Amino acid sequence: MPADIERLYDEHAQALFAFLLNLTRDEDDTRDVLQEVFVKLARQPELLRAARDARAFLIRLAHNAAIDLMRRRSVRTRHNEQFGAEKISPFAATADPDETAFRDELSAALGELPPDQRAVVHLKLWEGLTFEQIATVLEIPQNTAASRYRYGLDKLRDRLRPIYEEIK
Amino acid sequence: MNRDEQFENRLSRQPVKPVPPAWRAEILSAAERAADSVHASRITRHVPWWRELFWPCPQAWAALATAWLLIVGLNVVSRESLPPTLARRVVPPSPQIRDLLKQQERLFAELVGPLEKSVADRPKPATPQPRSARREEFLSA
Numbered sequence: 001m002p003a004d005i006e007r008l009y010d011e012h013a014q015a016l017f018a019f020l021l022n023l024t025r026d027e028d029d030t031r032d033v034l035q036e037v038f039v040k041l042a043r044q045p046e047l048l049r050a051a052r053d054a055r056a057f058l059i060r061l062a063h064n065a066a067i068d069l070m071r072r073r074s075v076r077t078r079h080n081e082q083f084g085a086e087k088i089s090p091f092a093a094t095a096d097p098d099e100t101a102f103r104d105e106l107s108a109a110l111g112e113l114p115p116d117q118r119a120v121v122h123l124k125l126w127e128g129l130t131f132e133q134i135a136t137v138l139e140i141p142q143n144t145a146a147s148r149y150r151y152g153l154d155k156l157r158d159r160l161r162p163i164y165e166e167i168k
Numbered sequence: 169m170n171r172d173e174q175f176e177n178r179l180s181r182q183p184v185k186p187v188p189p190a191w192r193a194e195i196l197s198a199a200e201r202a203a204d205s206v207h208a209s210r211i212t213r214h215v216p217w218w219r220e221l222f223w224p225c226p227q228a229w230a231a232l233a234t235a236w237l238l239i240v241g242l243n244v245v246s247r248e249s250l251p252p253t254l255a256r257r258v259v260p261p262s263p264q265i266r267d268l269l270k271q272q273e274r275l276f277a278e279l280v281g282p283l284e285k286s287v288a289d290r291p292k293p294a295t296p297q298p299r300s301a302r303r304e305e306f307l308s309a
Contacts, residue, residue, distance in 0.1 A: 005196065005200075005203075009192060013191075014186065017184075017185075017186075017191075021184075031194075034187075038196070039198055042200065042202045043203065043206045089185070090185055091184055092184060106179065125180040126184055156179070160175075
């Protein structure tokens with residue numbers, strides 16, 4: 001196996017895992033997609049050589065694989081939006097009850113967002129990407145990335161306002 | 169910092185779950201298997217040209233080659249079994265046969281006549297005449 005794969009895993013698996021878990025809300029699906037990404041890289045190492053930003057390229061691969069999975073799954077569930085509305089939280093557990101309540105609400109609110117908004121919100125908030133980078137990664141126009149973020153954030157704010165004001 | 173930025177900061181500070189440690193070995197071993205299978209398929213792809221030529225059905229090619237060898241072998245064997253002078257020997261005709269042939273030739277010439285007709289016997293080619301001349305011929309008749 002190319003040593004590059006191990007290095008890539010160590011450098012990027014955490015970010016890909018969080019993104020995929022937020023997107024799929026299913027640990028098995030996350031694992032499948034993550035494995036699919038690294039298997040693809042092992043089979044075609046030349047893919048990454050052409051990429052300027054490895055993280056952005058890997059997120060794009062993961063996103064495309066997750067979208068494919070969601071499309072396959074939507075045939076079964078009929079509604080794409082049901083995908084990700086499950087109870088699996090992408091956030092770490094904490095002993096603080098206020099934080100736990102906030103993270104649970106945030107996780108539920110994220111789960112209610114459409115997957116395209118959820119992807120943009122995740123990349124902006126938890127990956128720290130700019131709208132330009134998000135647009136490149138998700139292969140969408142920059143304005144679309146910005147508007148999806150605004151819509152998503154507005155929904156989160158509306159949903160989380162009571163608990164946010166309470167624990168602020 | 170306005171309220172929106174505070175809200176965004178609050179969200180972005182939420183730590184995400186760590187990737188399960190056990191996944192590393194599983195995913196990397198799956199990637200290793202995939203890389204090995206690609207490597208193996210690349211090795212098998214580099215076969216000599218003659219093997220690629222015969223690859224689709226070597227039995228059929230072998231049967232065809234055997235049939236050709238059999239044909240060539242039979243040909244050689246049958247040529248060797250013939251007497252060597254049989255094909256090349258030319259028997260000169262006897263004087264009686266020569267006389268008989270000349271007699272038949274003369275008889276044939278008498279029956280058929282000369283092959284080339286004389287120039288006077290040949291029919292003239294039909295040349296079209298002007299219609300007015302024909303009309304005069306018709307009227308005079």
